[in-house]
Amino acid sequence: MIEISGLTKSYGATTVLDGIDLTVAEARIAAVVGPSGAGKSTLARCINLLERPTSGTIAVNGQDLTRLSRRDLREARRQIGTVFQSANLLRRLTAAQNVALPLRHAGLPDAEVRRRVADLLERVGMLHRANHFPSQLSGGQRQRIGIARGLALRPAVLLADEATSGLDPESTRAILDLLTELRDDLGVTILVITHEMDVVRGIADLVAQLDHGRIVEQGTVADVVRRSDSALSRALLPMPPVPEEDRLWPWTVRYEDAAVSPVWLAQAGRELDTDIAVLAALVEAAGESPVGRLTIGLDPRLDDRRVADVLQRHGVVAEPVDRAVLRAVPAAAGAAGTSGTAGTEGAA
Numbered sequence: 001m002i003e004i005s006g007l008t009k010s011y012g013a014t015t016v017l018d019g020i021d022l023t024v025a026e027a028r029i030a031a032v033v034g035p036s037g038a039g040k041s042t043l044a045r046c047i048n049l050l051e052r053p054t055s056g057t058i059a060v061n062g063q064d065l066t067r068l069s070r071r072d073l074r075e076a077r078r079q080i081g082t083v084f085q086s087a088n089l090l091r092r093l094t095a096a097q098n099v100a101l102p103l104r105h106a107g108l109p110d111a112e113v114r115r116r117v118a119d120l121l122e123r124v125g126m127l128h129r130a131n132h133f134p135s136q137l138s139g140g141q142r143q144r145i146g147i148a149r150g151l152a153l154r155p156a157v158l159l160a161d162e163a164t165s166g167l168d169p170e171s172t173r174a175i176l177d178l179l180t181e182l183r184d185d186l187g188v189t190i191l192v193i194t195h196e197m198d199v200v201r202g203i204a205d206l207v208a209q210l211d212h213g214r215i216v217e218q219g220t221v222a223d224v225v226r227r228s229d230s231a232l233s234r235a236l237l238p239m240p241p242v243p244e245e246d247r248l249w250p251w252t253v254r255y256e257d258a259a260v261s262p263v264w265l266a267q268a269g270r271e272l273d274t275d276i277a278v279l280a281a282l283v284e285a286a287g288e289s290p291v292g293r294l295t296i297g298l299d300p301r302l303d304d305r306r307v308a309d310v311l312q313r314h315g316v317v318a319e320p321v322d323r324a325v326l327r328a329v330p331a332a333a334g335a336a337g338t339s340g341t342a343g344t345e346g347a348a
């Protein structure tokens with residue numbers, strides 16, 4: 001478990017982190033996102049104590065790391081493994097020797113080092129590459145070796161700073177699956193720093209948006225997507241482009257409740273006695289229940305208030321797209337049911 005409270009970091013007169021409060025429960029994955037320069041890497045360096053915070057506390061499994069003496073700090077650092085974007089492997093050492101480094105540094109006997117290195121390489125699916133040098137490995141393989149090394153001292157917390165940046169989709173998926181396994185099998189608490197929203201959607205239990213050194217929004221991914229139409233919410237679940245449609249009035253729809261029925265669209269269509277076209281949709285599972293954003297097309301003659309009320313009862317927030325931005329809609333165009341109509345199960 002990581003508990004960060006009132007964390008501030010300044011360099012001279014420049015405040016880079018400004019009162020960060022963030023708690024990540026044991027065996028959870030949190031993602032920190034934010035624009036370049038927001039302070040993400042500085043936050044990671046404060047957590048693994050490469051930087052001393054200016055003020056505030058950082059506790060790992062209840063132990064406040066900011067109050068430790070230099071000697072105790074070395075011990076405490078073992079609780080935190082770090083994986084960087086470039087994996088930072090030593091070129092002249094094999095994969096196995098790279099993973100062995102922290103174990104040798106900690107003074108473990110040779111036989112124990114060999115046993116643990118084999119276990120770690122197996123866990124990250126790299127045992128067959130044990131004797132390869134970094135230059136003989138792909139980017140994704142080097143990342144796995146970096147993760148194995150980060151886990152060598154059995155840390156309670158793993159920090160992954162842009163660990164999948166620059167990897168192809170397949171390697172990214174493999175790394176994300178690995179992180180999820182570490183959380184589920186070993187109970188590791190993981191903090192991922194990333195600018196890739198797919199990564200956040202793919203693995204994070206919790207997301208925090210950092211901007212100018214402050215956390216401006218945080219929550220579970222599903223909550224952030226459901227509860228607001230913020231920039232983070234839209235970045236996490238972007239609306240797909242809306243195809244041109246002359247005869248229907250487009251409405252944007254966002255799933256607000258966790259209990260939206262898979263057949264809400266068909267039911268709403270029946271209640272409104274109209275066909276509803278799906279113009280664009282992105283609906284995904286978030287844990288047990290779906291999150292979604294859609295653009296639907298409705299008969300322009302329908303009463304806006306009634307449409308919004310009916311859809312609200314189905315747990316979705318709906319708004320007509322601003323009329324000013326639309327081309328004139330022919331009044332008697334026989335609006336309903338021209339493309340993809342309600343009656344299908346679910347929206348995507």
Ligand SMILES: Nc1ncnc2c1ncn2[C@@H]1O[C@H](COP(=O)(O)OP(=O)(O)OP(=O)(O)O)[C@@H](O)[C@H]1O
Nearest residue numbers: 011014016034035036037038039040041042043195
């Ligand atoms: N040692 C330092 N001395 C002075 N300023 C620093 C130092 N380290 C970082 N900064 C400043 O702190 C701010 C945050 O940097 P940081 O690297 O944490 O951002 P980031 O969110 O990780 O950005 P990116 O996504 O581009 O990596 C930047 O404005 C940077 O210039």
